[in-house]
Amino acid sequence: MTRRPRAPGAWLKQGAEQVFDHVTLETVVLPALADLGHECTLPSNSRLSKALVTLRAYSAIWKVLGFCGTRMLLRDSAYAFSIVSRRIAITWAVITLALTLPPLIHEVPRVAPRVNLATLVEIVLLLVPQALAISLPVAYFLGLVVSVRAASLPDRRRLCSGVILGSVVCGMLMFALTMFVMPWANQAYRTVLSNALNVTVRFTPPGGPPKGLSEMNWTELNDAIANPASAHHFVVTRAHLHVRLALCAAPLVFGLLALGIAGRWRSRLATVGAAISILLLYGVLFGLGAKAARDVDPVFLGPWVANLIVGILAVALLYLPRSRAVQAQHNG
Amino acid sequence: MKRRRTERLGLSAKERVVLELLVASGSMYGLQLVDESRGRLKRGTVYVTLGRMEQKGLVESQHEPATRDPQAIPRRMYRPTGHGRRVLDAWTTVARVLAMEPGR
Numbered sequence: 001m002t003r004r005p006r007a008p009g010a011w012l013k014q015g016a017e018q019v020f021d022h023v024t025l026e027t028v029v030l031p032a033l034a035d036l037g038h039e040c041t042l043p044s045n046s047r048l049s050k051a052l053v054t055l056r057a058y059s060a061i062w063k064v065l066g067f068c069g070t071r072m073l074l075r076d077s078a079y080a081f082s083i084v085s086r087r088i089a090i091t092w093a094v095i096t097l098a099l100t101l102p103p104l105i106h107e108v109p110r111v112a113p114r115v116n117l118a119t120l121v122e123i124v125l126l127l128v129p130q131a132l133a134i135s136l137p138v139a140y141f142l143g144l145v146v147s148v149r150a151a152s153l154p155d156r157r158r159l160c161s162g163v164i165l166g167s168v169v170c171g172m173l174m175f176a177l178t179m180f181v182m183p184w185a186n187q188a189y190r191t192v193l194s195n196a197l198n199v200t201v202r203f204t205p206p207g208g209p210p211k212g213l214s215e216m217n218w219t220e221l222n223d224a225i226a227n228p229a230s231a232h233h234f235v236v237t238r239a240h241l242h243v244r245l246a247l248c249a250a251p252l253v254f255g256l257l258a259l260g261i262a263g264r265w266r267s268r269l270a271t272v273g274a275a276i277s278i279l280l281l282y283g284v285l286f287g288l289g290a291k292a293a294r295d296v297d298p299v300f301l302g303p304w305v306a307n308l309i310v311g312i313l314a315v316a317l318l319y320l321p322r323s324r325a326v327q328a329q330h331n332g
Numbered sequence: 333m334k335r336r337r338t339e340r341l342g343l344s345a346k347e348r349v350v351l352e353l354l355v356a357s358g359s360m361y362g363l364q365l366v367d368e369s370r371g372r373l374k375r376g377t378v379y380v381t382l383g384r385m386e387q388k389g390l391v392e393s394q395h396e397p398a399t400r401d402p403q404a405i406p407r408r409m410y411r412p413t414g415h416g417r418r419v420l421d422a423w424t425t426v427a428r429v430l431a432m433e434p435g436r
Contacts, residue, residue, distance in 0.1 A: 009405070010403065013405065023383075023387075024383070027379075027382070027383030027386055027387070027393075028379045028380055028382075028383040029379075030405055030408070031362050031379050031382065031383075031393070031407070031408040032362065032379040033405050034404075034405040034406060034407040034408060035361060035362050035363040035407060037404050037405055038361075038363070038404075038407055039363060041401075041404075056375075057375075059376075060374075060375035060376045063375075063376030063377075064376055064377075064379055064380065067376065067377065067380055068380070
């Protein structure tokens with residue numbers, strides 16, 4: 001029994017059916033694929049000219065798919081942005097404030113009598129970037145859960161691609177925060193504080209206290225790994241780098257998790273409760289993993305274990321069937 | 333409301349080429365439009381243009397009759413709607429009037 005050859009563009013059609021909405025599929029993608037199929041079956045003078053025609057046809061199809069994909073992604077992202085950005089921004093501000101307050105309460109009374117107002121403001125402002133790296137993924141997750149839950153099922157499907165793009169953008173922002181802004185703020189904070197408290201130690205190099213791992217940026221960490229002072233230092237620095245990288249990937253895991261959690265329970269309280277529980281679980285796993293990173297081989301396993309476990313949970317929640325009552329509610 | 337009406341009447345250069353070709357020939361496939369346009373329409377964007385024009389009600393389409401190969405995706409034949417013909421007429425008239433204006 002001979003196997004029947006597939007029609008030209010058949011696998012592209014299957015892929016497009018999974019990605020594009022019905023209107024785009026019917027009005028743009030399928031007509032283009034139909035013409036591709038027709039063109040590829042036309043008789044031609046030589047094999048070379050047939051190959052050229054096929055190549056030209058497929059390149060045009062990829063252009064159509066790329067155009068439709070980009071348009072869909074941008075349209076859905078704009079929609080997702082308009083729906084969730086305000087909630088995420090408010091949650092981010094609240095959590096940042098909540099994380100900044102404890103060190104503020106601890107430090108300000110200690111240094112306030114010994115510094116002028118400008119230095120005090122500088123110290124307070126330098127505390128903010130230290131909180132941002134934690135508050136951003138948490139706020140992103142909670143803002144998404146609340147927003148996606150409120151959306152109807154068709155709107156939720158439109159939110160998916162926007163959420164994925166948003167998670168990537170958020171991850172890039174986290175990279176900038178954890179690898180550059182936070183180390184700079186940490187070092188600046190220590191310098192301002194030591195100057196304010198009149199520490200008489202002479203620093204080498206001059207200008208501030210020597211940098212610890214938390215004060216090293218991306219370049220400095222990589223330099224320290226490339227030229228380690230000792231085997232122990234090499235392991236510790238690598239573990240620290242992976243902790244920061246794992247933190248950068250957290251928005252992607254949280255984005256998927258938000259899509260999986262939202263709409264799984266009818267009650268808003270249950271949804272937010274589950275979200276906070278998983279967030280706490282992530283925090284515990286991440287803390288344990290970061291602590292264990294120096295002792296576990298390979299080094300990256302510890303920091304990434306929280307992302308791995310919660311990521312698997314997110315995918316499972318995305319694909320597990322919802323209860324009939326919840327489905328009926330979302331179908332309107 | 334006003335904006336929506338303007339969008340319905342708006343005609344880009346590519347849409348105008350498509351309408352001119354369709355009005356002249358009656359009905360055509362996407363690929364035929366590209367071939368007949370002498371480079372004014374591109375294969376990568378003609379389907380997007382046709383899809384948009386269909387949503388605006390300027391053209392309508394129907395599948396070709398079933399072919400011998402059941403696996404093949406049926407091609408889509410496009411033809412102008414009455415609204416599309418009127419819009420093209422209006423644009424042609426406006427273009428003619430502007431061309432006749434003294435000092436242009």
